[in-house]
Amino acid sequence: MEPIQKHQGLVYPINRANIDTDQIIPKQFLKRIERKGFGQFLFYHWRFDDQGNKKFDFSLNHSIYNNASILLAGENFGCGSSREHAPWALLDYGFRVIIAPSFADIFYNNALKNGIIPIQLKMAQLDQWMDQAERKKLTLTVDLVNQYIIDEDQQKVYFDIPSYHKEKLINGWDEIALTLQHQEKIDAYEKNNV
Structure with missing residues (x-):
């Protein structure tokens, strides 16, 4: 996983609530085994x-x-099934940050x-921010280390994130990387229990 301490990016607003995982990535496209x-x-x-032609009425x-x-999205983003393909699709498209009033628990994790x-x-x-991003290009800067977002007016908006997840994101650690931090203990256990 790529480490992320700060991210500055262009905002895309999708002002809809209850966007489910099937809308994010429809089931007919879930045949791949890799994340890309x-x-x-x-x-x-x-x-x-x-x-398969682009609909130009979709922003x-x-x-x-x-x-x-x-x-930027509405409430209950990522509801529906537990498919991990939804964040894979968002990340593969280029989204690194999603801001919403609420998320489905499984999608959030x-x-x-x-x-x-x-x-x-x-x-x-x-x-x-949605209003601004619908009218013109809007860039936000997300500072994960200090847990705030700065908009183009230099307004700081603070956010919460569990410290465990914050540390993993900042360091680019997935579950395998966390496990490998205990490599010496794993090797010792295997050596003594073979």
Whole structure:
């Protein structure tokens, strides 16, 4: 997992509540066994018609949002099934940070495990940024170390994140990397119990 201490990125607003994992990555695209290649199918039924042509009435297809890496969303983002493919698709598309008033628990944990920073903020703050991002390009800076977001007006908005997950994200540690930190103890155990 790639370490992330600070991230500055273009914002994409999707002002919808209850976006579920099937809307994020539809089930027909879950045949891959590796984590890469899912980004092209992100929000597929919203982004493409039945023939696979881009729907230009869906804002993510607008060039203003090319290379967006911070997603603003409505309440209960990532509800639905427990598929880990949803954060894989978001990350593969280029999103490193998702800001919403609330997340489905399983999605929230899957995002953290895969190197995405899910941030919960009050809807009033999100409405302000969504409005700005819908009218013009908006860039935010997320400082994970100090746990705040700075907007273009230099306004600081603080957020909470469990310290365990914060440390993993800052250092780029997944569960395997955490286990390997105990390599000496593992080797000693194996040596004594063979």
